[in-house]
Amino acid sequence: MKRLTTRVAIIGAGPGGLLLSHLLQLHGVDSIVLERRSRGHVERRVRAGLLEGGTVDFLREAGLADRLDREGLVHEGFVFRFGSRAHRMPFTELTGRTVHMYGQQELVKDLIRARTAAGARLWFDVPDVEPRGLETDTPAVRCTVAGEPVEIACDFVAGCDGFHGVSRRSVPPGALTTYERTYPYAWLGVLAQAPPAAEELIYAVHGRGFALHSMRSPAVSRLYLQVEAGESVENWPDERIWKELHTRLDIDGAPELAEGPVLEKSCVALRGFVTEPMSYGRLFLAGDAAHIVPPTAAKGLNLAVADIKVLAAAFREYYETGDRGPLDGYSAACLPGVWQAQEFSDWMSRLLHRPTEGRVFDERLQHARLEAVTHSPAAARNFAENYVGLARERTPARGGRP
Template sequence: MKTKVAIVGAGPSGLLLGHLLRAEGIDCVVVERQSRDYVLGRIRAGVLETITTDLMTRLGVDARLKAEGLIEGGFNLASTNHIVRIDIAALTGKHVTVYGQTEVTRDLMDAAPDRGLPIVFEAKDVALHDVDGAAPSLTYSKDGETHRIEADFIAGCDGFHGPSRKAIPAHAVREYEREYPFGWLGILADVPPCHPELIYANTDRGFALASMRSATRSRYYIQVPLTDRVEDWSEDRLWDELAARFDPISDNGVTRGPALEMSIAPLRSYVFETMRHGRLFLAGDSAHIVPPTGAKGLNLAASDVAYLSDALIAHYARGDDRGLEQYQAKALARIWKAERFSWFLTKLMHRFPEDGAFEHRMQTAELDYVASSEAMQTAIAENYVGLPL
């Protein structure tokens, strides 16, 4: 098979890129190693910046987003007994939308056949070839046969563990990483949220997050040591812990219900600065990971795709390669600012095992300053809603 752009990965970044290219008549194909059901079964973030919702609107795949998404004009930072609302609508004139990443992925998948976007699911043993030459290609196996796709360009949108980043030779690699000494234990349940807006809480019992996927579905997290396993936590134990942290500060208190999903996710900050090597371009989690504290992962992937799609469209429409040449620098400038904000919120809201009484008092002082300073609240709000492209 021959195509103009071969896209590795059928998560939101790969699907968004494919749709944006097809909308301009550019041939592309998406290759995904997992099944459709597996991809749609992954539980991910649910806070969308306008960058992401604008792309969905531009593509005309925003009907469910508009019908089911929750418009949020603020969020909350809390200590044990005090809650500070960050009024992002008043401070920035913008908002965020609560709509699950799984639903974004579903909308893009469902629209693919009518838009002429082919997706190859269950493509095993994906390998990239000659990415620094004039004729890159990728191979994969499916149904006992080996297949080859020859392309002008390859877009690696295959996440942190995918093969695209690994195709870049060691001498060209520039990467930075910070692993955090804890993870997030999360529970998803069909229960009403404890509060009208998200709460990030730094309590005497540790960090916790109260969020929602809809008016009837809630997503909660608590900070746990990396040594903890999901099996160590019964549902009752987790609900008890959530109630202890959120009942004193939330409007409605925690409502309990059967878990639809429970999992523990480690936290890391990671940037792979080599986002272009020859005719291979990286986007999304293949190039960067942020702690979920700032709700930036999916939205950073969307901004990568906005830059990359514009660059590829300019290449094919006008023979203009400036966007391709500038892609890495433009994407990294925004990535590092989002990494900074996620790192800042993570440091502010979590209890680090090496910290003592002084560090805890500094966190308290910082939260007190946020509560009293409109300038500080504005800076937080501007980063939370998303910096401009």
């Protein structure tokens, strides 16, 4: 067995793992990144595309935003559509913050290029990663690289491999407490070669269910439909998708939705999930490995970046001074913001999605919430501060050191 050493073994080459590796190198800390999928798969994997202003600022500081600044679409508001009316939410006017539309896979491409150019040890197609000795001072990761068994001795392991990854499953039963909520609906997501019908996002509340009009570029639209939980993509041919999107999104006096070839479609279950603490021994969980939020408020990628910002700073402190306090305080620093994002994502899900059949009371509550958000300046400002991430940034840590 080939034996290697590194400071931090990072499992997962999504945006969290790649960003952590980049930041560690800036701090002079060696790492190895292991990804079970191929590079092509990782770069093509379509995910969220809304970056909060604080996320963009952090990527700029890290030297990773050149293409994002050239190609990302800057938004200062979005539109609610309900009751055949349109109401604009001017969140920049209310908060001073903008958001960027920039596909997660594009950020991943930027990060992979940066890591490759820096000569990082970034290995794809590594399917059998096995963290060991996490509760000891000498953890290791075993895997197979290019057909050769390898053991990587390290100081710490960073689990950035998502909800279904091996990192969290390597923790002994009972060592972590998990909290979970499942929702009675799902999203049918569509990527289409069609110009967006509007310059800003459209959140449509309709009697047949929620719909979202988003975009990835001036030529590519990203669209979502509320469907039943467990729905199959096979039940949604392109013709049915476009018909339902027109029904839920089109209103009199607004540009009609443009159609085009469907490039990709998938059904995504909505769930909320949090692990406490976000660490075990020498293992630190970040991003979807530690928490999942419903996609309604687009907080997943932004939460992952927030985790990595805290974790990278803690590693830097440890290797520069020997102080493990910030690492020990990692969960306490991150979890309040995680729960704040969970609360807003849950609230926004209830604001937008059609309640389950027969819940007339819930429909009336939904209408009251929409009227408040679109007509009360105080409610609109509170919503906007949550939407752009400002409220989460103001959430204090639970003691410990960030």
